Amino acid sequence: MTYSIVIPAYNEGARLGATLEKVLAYVRQQPWDAEVIVVNDGSRDNTAEIVREFAQKNPNLRLIENPGNRGKGYSVRNGILNAHGNVILFSDADLSSPIEEMPKLLQAIEGGAAIAIGSRWLRVELQTRRQSLHRQLFGRIFNLLLRLVLGLQFADTQCGFKAFTRRAAQTILPLQRVERWGFDPEILFLARKFGFRVEEVPVRWGHSGGTRIHPLIDGSRMFQEMLRIRWYSITGKYDGGAAVTPQPVKP
Secondary structure: OEEEEEEEEOOOOOOHHHHHHHHHHHHHHOOOEEEEEEEEOOOOOOHHHHHHHHHHHOOOEEEEEOOOOOOHHHHHHHHHHOOOOOEEEEEOOOOOOOHHHHHHHHHHHHOOOOEEEEEOOOOHHHEEEOOOHHHHHHHHHHHHHHHHHOOOOOOOOOOOEEEEEHHHHHHHHHHOOOOOOOHHHHHHHHHHHOOOOEEEEEOOEEOOOOOOOOOOHHHHHHHHHHHHHHHHHHOOOOOOOOOOOOOOOOO
């Protein structure tokens, strides 16, 4: 088996160095053939420079540049569709779920799941640092709306720690249309549409400061994207060929 770890990054210069040190050190300790991909989403800081410096000493690290700031959903898709692994995992740059939790998702894949998603809420005691109460409330309301509008019966769709078989990724990601925060429900909606088995896995998780999500502003946008997903499904937008293609990798 070969593995790819995709890390979307936008203005992550302050913490990306520590993240890459942890991820690359962990990969070196495993008996894997693995690559690490950082997708730079048009950062205005030194994110790209940090990746290039690490890549000089780590040939299994690659940098992919988005054509400007396109959003987390676009970054995840661009990284996954340019990955070479048989199993592809994406992780948030803040490592809210430690990279050491990766074997839990791999075990689910080895057990027959096409997609394994980390969950903060299946075992609440695994949370090392909780979100504020208003963010928890926002998350619960959003989860309820997902169940009502899209029929997604998961405890947690938004955890930035998910793994895919190559077949599932190559089937679902080209049809993905949501490019920002609401892309996770779209991926899971498409997985159900195409009959892929999705397993929700409890993982350790700790809230990281510096989040860019505004509960009211981004919450309303995510609800709009949720309605768009339903509309795309009704109008057959997910029934045709690939809606997008992976961006070419800049050297």
